[in-house]
Amino acid sequence: MTTSTEGTSVSDTPPESRLGRFAWNCRHHPKRELWFAWWVMVVFYQLYGVLFFFVTRVQPPPSPAWDTPMIVQWFDDRHDGLLVGFGIVFLISGMCAPMNALLAYSMRRMSVSRIFAYSYLIMYSLSAIPGMLVMAIAMTVGALRPDRDPELIHWLYDFAFLSFSGTMGVFLVGSVVWLVAILLDKNNVFPKWFAYLGLCNALTEVVVAPAWIFQRGAFAWNGAIAWWINMVVFVTYTAVFIVLLRRMIEREDFGTGPLPDLPDKRESASAGSVGVLR
Amino acid sequence: MSNTFNRRLLLVWAILTLLTLAYVWMDEAVDQNQTLTASTVVTVSAIAIALIKVRIIFREFMEVRHAPVWLCRLTDGWVVLVATCLLGSYFVGSAIAG
């Protein structure tokens, strides 16, 4: 637990105050990059939720069956929210990078080939484009000039939502890569049940594919099956992997063998706050 | 080979198959010369029988009978939960439509 003190010449022990400890950890903790990536992920998902659901209000998605006047009205109602919200999304989209890197790192720590980590990284890096940025661009273009031709606004609406929901295929394959890696892993980085949960998640993403075909009903991009149930599973899956990644970082020993389990809570408390950033 | 186990499994299979065939009788009793008719009784029975089959599959095929008590309770609870959701959806939906 005190391995981090071996390499330092400045101070052997962290200062007593919380702020002092935090600063010390930032400079000396061997897992600081991992914790940084984890916090970036947590902050990113919170922001993502707030921006997409409350600021821009593009989620839950509106219906593909609406006619053009209703769609123009929808853009009008959200004019400021869309521009401000997606403006912020453009700023923070870079936060996806440490997040995907952390996930790929978890695969590097496994006993499986590095190919898993690299494929995942490439897939998810590319998927942010149709999966988030294209919607942001299309929506801001639509909101920028409210007096634009309504047919064009309708076009942008379709383009945005189909891009956002319809490109689930990449996320699906990415989930499968991760879950296969977990099942084959001998280092016990993640529990096997998480791989099976990933399978459930991947299967619900298959379910979104019909959104390309339907304009109404349970399989449209706002449908009970294609969106609502899918979203419940996705949120559960995301919450679970955030917690499991935290556990992984706490257990990390920078070795190549099986990841050790977390020590008993009483032991880790008495070892001080070196293991955990606050 | 333990014959009691094997005979039990075969018996379970036979019961499940009979329950499946019961559906054919049920539907024929309700449908009027090849035209399908709506029936709450058939729907509720269909769901009930399906869940009985699921519970049998849990307990016999999936060996929950020999599992720790928490798994027995969990799977039983699941059967009740699924029954509630399915019957609930059906009745709520009927109420909205009717």
Next chain:
Amino acid sequence: MTEVAQPQLEETRSRFVPGQPDMWLFVLFEALLFTGYFSVYLVSRTQNQDLYLQSQADLDLRVGVFNTIVLLSSSWAIARCVRAAREGVYPAALRYAFVTVGFGVVFVISKVAEWIHEIGMGNTFTSDEFFQHYFFLTSLHCIHVLIGFIVMGVVIYQLRSPARRSQQLVETGATYWHTVDFLWVLIFAMLYVVR
């Protein structure tokens, strides 16, 4: 094998979770997920009884019954396989595993034939609400069956060589296969029987 000891073994054997407990999480979660899909189906069915009844008439109940019995038989076979493996009779276990896959293949062929028949009658994924649900539920289930073949592949691989045999993995695979079976039991009731 001591014939006398076996019945005593049945009563005094300690309770165990079949297979990896992790797989049970999948089983229960997937059951919930499908329940969600069924609930959506039932609610939309009640809003449009006549359309659903009319479309449902195009389905053949006997085919559904056949499919169900095939999968029930495959479940029986994998249950026999697990028991045989537990008793150490691996050649028999391997045979039962192949029988399970065989029944699975019969199911898939029968399903595809049914889809072709329905499409031939003009009932496609997009033709009406009932068939949306029908094709969705049956094809999602079929994907589960195909994944089941991969799982059975792992089980057979385990059973083949003495060096690899892991009872836990065989039981885990069996748990997955039974899930595929009971999901079909529910789907069959929803699509073919419910009026």
